[in-house]
Amino acid sequence: MAMIFPTFASLYIFFFLLFFSIFDMILVNGENQDFMRSLDSNLLDLKQEKLTHFRVYWHDIVSGHNPTSVVVVKPPANSVATGFGVIAMIDDPLTIGPEMSSKLVGRAQGFYALASQEELGLLMSMNFAFMEGKYNGSTITVLGRNAVFSKVREMPVVGGSGLFRFARGYVQARTHMFDIKTGDATVEYNVYVLHY
Template sequence: MAKALLVSPSYFIFFIFLIFSSATVSIFGEEYSYVKSINPKKMNMLKEKVTHFQLYWQDVTSGSNATSVTVLEEVNNSSTLFGSVSIIDNSLTVGPNLSSKTVGKSQGLYASTGIEETSLLMVMNFAFTDGKYNGSTFTVVGRNNANAKVREMPIIGGSGLFRFARGYVLASTYSFSDNGDGTIEYNCYVIHY
């Protein structure tokens, strides 16, 4: 006569749990298969380097060829222009004159965010159109205290030759005219591969 196998209820529950969890993994496991580790060498991420760019940001707000257009006016005639938003497509030049060689564009926006001081939220891509970096961009997003002699803002990413970019920019006013046009010197320190 065959002996009956006696299994305690706790073993039975554990066994059933094991079967269902295995089935769940096989059914739902594929859902997570889109994530995998990649060898950085396969993405040409061999050695980081730091590149310094000295550029002049040409903010032209006047005339028929304006590259900076205010799309929202300031609130209650604010002396700090609080609430105003400008969209930009400013030239990046190698020298301070507007006629200097253009090597790219600064495209994005700036918004006046200070009630008591002239501070701006800057959101812009530095898009290169010349030389080795043609087609590559890096992105600057940060606070710009316009009254400070030197303003620092972070570089938070990039594309093309600036993939995985990080770093910072130092901005200082080179000139500012009565009609609102300005030339800002940008020293950009970009860490990239």
């Protein structure tokens, strides 16, 4: 008789622990997800998605007393001819025409890194921060590869803010002018962005 009691008690404790383990797993595995929920898009007042096209000129100025592109990481001593490893921060003007004197509509802020050992290829990460008209205060985020010597380079638009929330699309970059002596460049950007 003494042998039956410890067996019954062991079974009781086993089932008690099993019950609370299952209950605990239910809570941990997602039945109680207070940190997220599904929303109806009408709550965010999202209208019909539209396609907008912008053409701006990006002025990358590395020369002079007030450069808009500054190297923050120099290449290693054993660097290849492509400058692999260099990183530059940018605050480049965006204008409506190719001349620096044309109307300023925003700034390209971010960085580019020389990310290829084989050719002059950049990793671009920048926000087009608009400062003019309807889109003043809104941004478009571009992140992608820029093979500098290609006639047309395409990079994705991966997001935005303000009137460009939930933005997606792409940009096409074409070099308008490059000064080999100073390193200054003007690039035409055609931006195609889907947004609400």
